[in-house]
Amino acid sequence: xxxxxxxxxxxxxxxxxxxxxxxxxxxxxxxxxxxxxxxxxxxxxxxxxxxxxxxxxxxxxxxxxxxxxxxxxxxxxxxxxxxxxxxxxxxxxxxxxxxxxxxxxxxxxxxxxxxxxxxxxxxxxxxxxxxxxxxxxxxxxxxxxxxxxxxxxxxxxxxxxxxxxxxxxxxxxxxxxxxxxxxxxxxxxxxxxxxxxxxxxxxxxxxxxxxxxxxxxxxxxxxxxxxxxxxxxxxxxxxxxxxxxxxxxxxxxxxxxxxxxxxxxxxxxxxxxxxxxxxxxxxxxxxxxxxxxxxxxxxxxxxxxxxxxxxxxxxxxxxxxxxxxxxxxxxxxxxxxxxxxxxxxxxxxxxxxxxxxxxxxxxxxxxxxxxxxxxxxxxxxxxxxxxxxxxxxxxxxxxxxxxxxxxxxxxxxxxxxxxxxxxxxxxxxxxxxxxxxxxxxxxxxxxxx
Amino acid sequence: xxxxxxxxxxxxxxxxxxxxxxxxxxxxxxxxxxxxxxxxxxxxxxxxxxxxxxxxxxxxxxxxxxxxxxxxxxxxxxxxxxxxxxxxxxxxxxxxxxxxxxxxxxxxxxxxxxxxxxxxxxxxxxxxxxxxxxxxxxxxxxxxxxxxxxxxxxxxxxxxxxxxxxxxxxxxxxxxxxxxxxxxxxxxxxxxxxxxxxxxxxxxxxxxxxxxxxxxxxxxxxxxxxx
Numbered sequence: 001x002x003x004x005x006x007x008x009x010x011x012x013x014x015x016x017x018x019x020x021x022x023x024x025x026x027x028x029x030x031x032x033x034x035x036x037x038x039x040x041x042x043x044x045x046x047x048x049x050x051x052x053x054x055x056x057x058x059x060x061x062x063x064x065x066x067x068x069x070x071x072x073x074x075x076x077x078x079x080x081x082x083x084x085x086x087x088x089x090x091x092x093x094x095x096x097x098x099x100x101x102x103x104x105x106x107x108x109x110x111x112x113x114x115x116x117x118x119x120x121x122x123x124x125x126x127x128x129x130x131x132x133x134x135x136x137x138x139x140x141x142x143x144x145x146x147x148x149x150x151x152x153x154x155x156x157x158x159x160x161x162x163x164x165x166x167x168x169x170x171x172x173x174x175x176x177x178x179x180x181x182x183x184x185x186x187x188x189x190x191x192x193x194x195x196x197x198x199x200x201x202x203x204x205x206x207x208x209x210x211x212x213x214x215x216x217x218x219x220x221x222x223x224x225x226x227x228x229x230x231x232x233x234x235x236x237x238x239x240x241x242x243x244x245x246x247x248x249x250x251x252x253x254x255x256x257x258x259x260x261x262x263x264x265x266x267x268x269x270x271x272x273x274x275x276x277x278x279x280x281x282x283x284x285x286x287x288x289x290x291x292x293x294x295x296x297x298x299x300x301x302x303x304x305x306x307x308x309x310x311x312x313x314x315x316x317x318x319x320x321x322x323x324x325x326x327x328x329x330x331x332x333x334x335x336x337x338x339x340x341x342x343x344x345x346x347x348x349x350x351x352x353x354x355x356x357x358x359x360x361x362x363x364x365x366x367x368x369x370x371x372x373x374x375x376x377x378x379x380x381x382x383x384x385x386x387x388x389x390x391x392x393x394x395x396x397x398x399x400x401x402x403x404x405x406x407x408x409x410x411x412x413x414x415x416x417x418x419x420x421x422x423x424x425x426x427x428x429x430x431x432x433x434x435x436x437x438x439x440x441x442x443x444x445x446x447x448x449x
Numbered sequence: 450x451x452x453x454x455x456x457x458x459x460x461x462x463x464x465x466x467x468x469x470x471x472x473x474x475x476x477x478x479x480x481x482x483x484x485x486x487x488x489x490x491x492x493x494x495x496x497x498x499x500x501x502x503x504x505x506x507x508x509x510x511x512x513x514x515x516x517x518x519x520x521x522x523x524x525x526x527x528x529x530x531x532x533x534x535x536x537x538x539x540x541x542x543x544x545x546x547x548x549x550x551x552x553x554x555x556x557x558x559x560x561x562x563x564x565x566x567x568x569x570x571x572x573x574x575x576x577x578x579x580x581x582x583x584x585x586x587x588x589x590x591x592x593x594x595x596x597x598x599x600x601x602x603x604x605x606x607x608x609x610x611x612x613x614x615x616x617x618x619x620x621x622x623x624x625x626x627x628x629x630x631x632x633x634x635x636x637x638x639x640x641x642x643x644x645x646x647x648x649x650x651x652x653x654x655x656x657x658x659x660x661x662x663x664x665x666x667x668x669x670x671x672x673x674x675x676x
Contacts, residue, residue: 315604316606319645
């Protein structure tokens, strides 16, 4: 039984929402009790102060009249009692208006005291008493504390009722909130365990708009991203295996043929080396993309003006484009400094220019635009079909026309990775209001990277 | 040249030694870092070719130790670790060049030759703002080029290419070396940047004078020789 209770306690104590509710209720109870106590003390203090004032005033009155007229000026009433001792009237032991002073009262010291008077039916009656000795006379004035006790009782009743009701409501409220929160937390935990075990399609479904729902949404987005990456990874691996098999098979066949026909000469070996270099190049590109995506290249970011960098790029690529039989232009727009990695942006521009050179007809124009916050390469090539726009940036995806020869579908993936590490937007669109042409580039957004 | 070669790969090490020896070098091959360090400290080498990941003391630590003893023998790191951090680590440790695996033997030989020469012109760089090679002259301060006293208009990149050709006269400069020296690019952009700019440079410094200063070595590099 004890073990069961202990286990139950441990189980609930581990639930942070329930634990918080429990702690909050305890804190509430403590604060409530403290308020109760302080209120009682303050009210009692104030009433006693007032009674003491009245008693002092009464003593003053009866002593003055006694000294001049030798008679008791004030009459005892239901709550107030007076006595002068020793005197011929001898009030000690006499019942006056339902109460008598105890016999030992004359032995008390001067000042205020709380004493118990004896009522008519022997009932004890709490009272505040002031004793004052003037000449040889002892003046006693008493005030019943029944009202104070009544007030105390009422306050206690009010507090008790408030405490019981508020405690019930707060406990129910807090535990229901805590239970809801705990259900959400348990839901998140359960789903995270599913995700951990590899079920990446799992999504956390929570209702409402609190922080736990926001956390769940973030987890869902992260899982979606993870699922996409895994999907991409699977596709990439399959594509990679497929795409590497092709040049490797051709290399193997080539070497086999040369050996069987005894034509294994310098030229054929050089051709084979070129094919191997091609394969190495694919690996290098894949590694480079992975490295960019991992963010390890972010250390080299520097603030530069695009307009200055563009001039350098055009100085390098302008002649290359012209020598390949195209026309070119360079547009620059001044703007503020942009934080970027020059090497990566160089790779980005290289990839985009390579694509334009590959797919555009000779004699057409390839434009290089730099600034104020974007880099765009514009060509008059065939563009990209609208339905394939989002697919061309997936690794190893190739348009039909590409599969005839050339690319490995890694260029735009690399461009996309470079855009992402720069927190930039990859712009890829067919030229508006033009028959042919594509505009591709990066638009730098938030520079807080 | 006397070369210290640190390479633990059982086939690559001896193959490199054989090929570097064939072209007239004397090569000491080591397969672990501790032994290579002892040799590097005792023997005066002209070049050290170091693989980074080897048994014992790794290549990076070995070079750090050598540099701490004040030995500044030009060093090429030869390694499969090719990301930017590894390159920076290599240069920080005291390496002068970095060649990633797999590589072409021709590329390594060109880099060994260039490195031995580069250390010479590094030392004399302060006084070499004006370069002369045969009938070619370059004023690096004013970015001007003259041949046979005639001014030739070269753009910035063409002038840089010519500067390196003159500094490495008679030695082969590979495409990747030119990309590193002129454009500061450590990867192959697979476009004809180098070819295009050299072709344009040729049309300016050779064509009007009807002779040849730059020879192309097929799929390997370029050699400049003055007239």
